[in-house]
Amino acid sequence: MIKSMVPLFIDGMQETYSKHMSQRQEKNEGESNGLEILRHSTSHIMAQAVKELYPDSKITIGPAIKDGFYYDFDRDKPFTTEDLEKIEKRMEEIIRVDIPFERIETSKNKAREIFKNEMYKIELINEIQDEKVSVYKQGDFVDLCRGPHLSSTGKVKAFKLLSVAGSYWRGDEKNKMLQRIYGTSFFTREDLEKYLNKLDEAKRRDHRKLGKDLDLFSVDEDIGSGLVNWHPKGALVRYIIENFWREEHYKNGYQIVYSPHIAKVSLWHTSGHMSFYKDNMYSPMDIEGVPYIVKPMNCPFHIKMYKSRLKSYRELPIRWAELGTVYRYERSGVLHGLLRVRGFTQDDAHIFCRLDQLNDEIERVLHFTIYMLRSFGFNEFDIYLSTMPEGYVGTISNWEKATGALKGALEKFGLKYDIDPGAGVFYGPKIDVKIKDSLERTWQCSTIQVDFNLPERFNITYIGEDNSPHQPIMIHRALLGSLERFFGCLIEHYAGAFPLWLAPVQVKIMTITDRQNDYARKIVKYLSDSGIRGETDLRNEKVGFKIREAQMEKIPYMLIVGDREVESETISVRKRGGEDMGKVNIEKFIENIKEECTVNKGGVLNS
């Protein structure tokens, strides 16, 4: 139904279309189709402007993307911000003149003639299977394109060019680097404004900014890129997360283990990491003539632990979890705040089980994963099931069983997921769960991977009922992924205003004058004895000033004490949201706080 409205819009009935759009809450195919056509057309207009202003540029591809569009050009000189302004101006003219988009179907040979000076287009034409191809023409500008497009350039009402970036032709770093111009366009000016505001809002939620403002963590160039210092407040949040994590793991039948940070290179040869994971590992260090490597993964240690004595089938499944700190080489250009780093602590675990236990175990893990994510307020995530790739190890029958187990678990819990065919790791199929940052870029956190490879390589066994050795199956899993990345996502998710149970400082007690200092100290002691994290602000400042600071520190509760409160043995409570709850009895306040902490775990932020 929505699809049928697109041509209406193209014919000029913008009203009908955009009204319809604004009523819808969730994105669906309809909306993206309409916007996609608009944005794709805008990218053609941009390409036209670029060709007119900089005729030496070669055009390549210019699709619509999630929040806008881009077009890649091959040009020797880089585009500057001034160039972008010029291009925008030219685009506005093209839009004002309202040139029709014409679709022309033609033969590949004719197309080669049209694009004889555009080598990238020729390359694309040569790869098209059909004998006929379509080109779109607006004015003198022609582009090889499947379409569809708007009826004319004048239909573009609101657009903006956003940035220039490098990108390899066809995304392959062996190819030439092109220049990509990103932009976006909307049906109305208001929608564009809204989008630009959203970008500003995202900047305010950026965990790198909040991490600095709230004094949570830092990355220092003298220490090294991608290596994180956790400051006291960030560390306190981490401590709360870790404690929750440990408790839940013990409740869920895991045992917690610890392993070293380095191991002999020979161990990594046995595990195979020296071949298939080499690019991500740091160089060996020499210890008395023997090379050691800092660990990129925890699995070989857990396997060696498993092998330290004979195991019986009665002991399985064995579930060993570790907050294991690993180091991986990441190319400097991909590092990003806490979200992609070089040293991080995984909330890792390895489950050793029999084939007949696989279904149950995977179900348990998946259930646990979702429980953990929800506990931290994440209710929206993208789930991917990756299936058998080329060059797999293990038997097809095991792959089928494992893939079936993963799929069965997803379906049992009614979780929506996408299948990523052939994207499994060579050693087994997996489920990945991704959550979004403030700019809606997705980051992989949870992962559940079945592994047929390591048990084989290390030759691990258990003694079965039949009194003979069998090979267990191994499941690698991380629920939060890494504490660094998870913390980054968490900061952005809550915009730094952590729910009460996670807030490093839960309560700030502020005095009106120094006559109340003793009373304030008494209260903070009382809170601390009740397990509540409080701080006093006894500075000789006006209460408005103290409130402003506490507000900027995003502290959930402010307790104001003046002569009136001392007199009545109460406190005046102000919530982070600005709500004044008036004078409250202290015992009652503590009771409420404890209640809120319990409810908040897995719940929604209250203020």
Add this chain to the structure above:
RNA sequence: GCCGACGUGGCUCAGUGGUAGAGCAGUUGAUUCGUAAUCAACAGGUCAGGGGUUCAAAUCCCCUCGUCGGCUCCA
């Protein structure tokens, strides 16, 4: 890694060839105040690091380091 932009006190930023600036934060003093900023004084910078051009460099050039945006979503 590659392409581009950027790097000035703790933070946010001004300064484009001629003696390094502001606001906030900090320190000190005054003020004892009721729900988002009280006033004043003081202190703080080899302008990321190194090299070069110049009588003179934060400013121009080169190198290094770091940060940011991108490098998957096929005409």
